Amino acid sequence: MIKALRGWFANDISIDLGCANTLIYVCGQGIVLNEPSIVAIRYTEDNSAYDIVAVGDDAKKMLGRTPENMETVRPFYNGRIVDWPLAEKMLKHFLEKMINAAWIKPRSRIVVCVPGDTSAEERRTIKDTIKSVTRVKEVYLVEAPIAAAMGAGLPIHEATASMLIDIGGSTTDITVMSLNGIVLSTSLKVGSDHFHYSIIDYFKRNYQCLVGEATAEQIKIEMGTAFPLEEVTELSVRGRHMGHGIPVSFVVNSNEIIEALEPVLSLIIHGIHSVLEKTPPELAADISKVGMDLVGGGSLLRNIDLYIKEELGISAKLAKDPLTCVARGAAMILEKSLQKSKKVSVATQEQVENA
Structure with a gap:
């Protein structure tokens, strides 16, 4: 019943693509997903391809315990996307969990936190992936330091x-x-x-x-x-x-x-x-x-x-609840209206596409 009721309303969503954990925050609900940014893969016999074995919590349990033909991989490292095919599959996995739980609807707005040095190409790719999986039209990006500062309650204005x-x-x-x-x-x-x-x-x-x-x-x-x-x-x-x-x-x-x-x-x-x-x-x-x-x-x-x-x-x-500051701060930007958020360095669709 609760899931059915959620389906009637569009939620504002923030996503923190962290090197250690990926967090998804729903405005008015709080953190609905917090899982390690880890993917476990199994290679074919000739090592020419691989299959996804586990993602997130299940993949972390395999750290240090995989056989020779398996590996645990962190798609994000040093603040950058180091393996985009795996990062894309991991992001799709998390987004599909949210869609199945009816947290994400086509009318939702999504803001994604990215490192300040993320390239324009990486930003476009992240947005395109989220749009293709969720069918959400409004996807925005915000620099992680600004979101973290807002989540920590700092007087950055x-x-x-x-x-x-x-x-x-x-x-x-x-x-x-x-x-x-x-x-x-x-x-x-x-x-x-x-x-x-x-x-x-x-x-x-x-x-x-x-x-x-x-x-x-x-x-x-x-x-x-x-x-x-x-x-x-x-x-x-x-x-x-x-x-x-x-x-x-x-x-x-x-x-x-x-x-x-x-x-x-x-x-x-x-x-x-x-x-x-x-x-x-x-x-x-x-x-x-x-x-x-x-x-x-x-x-x-x-x-x-x-x-x-x-x-x-x-x-x-x-800071209070330091693990979730970035996700909560990005959600605050949404709640204060993204159309006016240039004041806090949000990268809108036009800004990203023209970068």
Whole structure:
């Protein structure tokens, strides 16, 4: 009955095509889809073609567990589309789930969040795919930093600086905004996935042990921290010894994980420092006063705000519900009417087609 009733109304939809997760937000309902941006594929015997085995949550369960003829792939990486055929299939899969649930109707309006450096061709391709799958006529694009800032509740329309650090899966976007525009922005090729890689490398160096990405992620979630905890915690880890090749277990503590994460955190600090050096003096003074805001999955690392304060002397605070800021911010743009949203750097159909 609820599904039937939804079919009578056109919903406004926002889509966040993240390197780590894809989120779909329905205005008035909230997040209706949040799944990993991962596709599992199986190759033919001669490796000349492949079939899609799983997408999203089901594909993530296969990380590190696939046989030789299968692979898990992330179509988005470093803020770009690295495998468009797979990205297109993944996007179609998610959109069809929303159509089947009657969230998307031909009269819906859809806004898609894209990185600021996405090419005009990539933008057209994304729009064309969404239109062909959904039959929706109104599809718009918005730059992810602007959407994230709106979702975080930053006063980007005011004559004062707002600084946003978006630590995504494979990139960290650092943006300074004022008066509804981007003053400075840079994208680092490092994100929360690199926390996992650093943990894996640390265990290789110090324990001569191999662990998978899923295990490294779980360790980060359970005991990862950017700044020392009041009480050191320990965790038993299982992996495969690099020498004799048999399964082993060993105990690590939270201070070791700090050491493992330090190389990645240092790169993020260096990136923030570089942007601050180029920020106009008046805006830099604003940032020094009000601090910076953190969004994205990587911002959930314990005590990362304290780490930034310690390293740069500027306060940092975690936005409310940082994982969904981009999707919610884009939805806010729709709710305030896309026809007037040039003020917040929305790329309309005409702007994209003429790019």
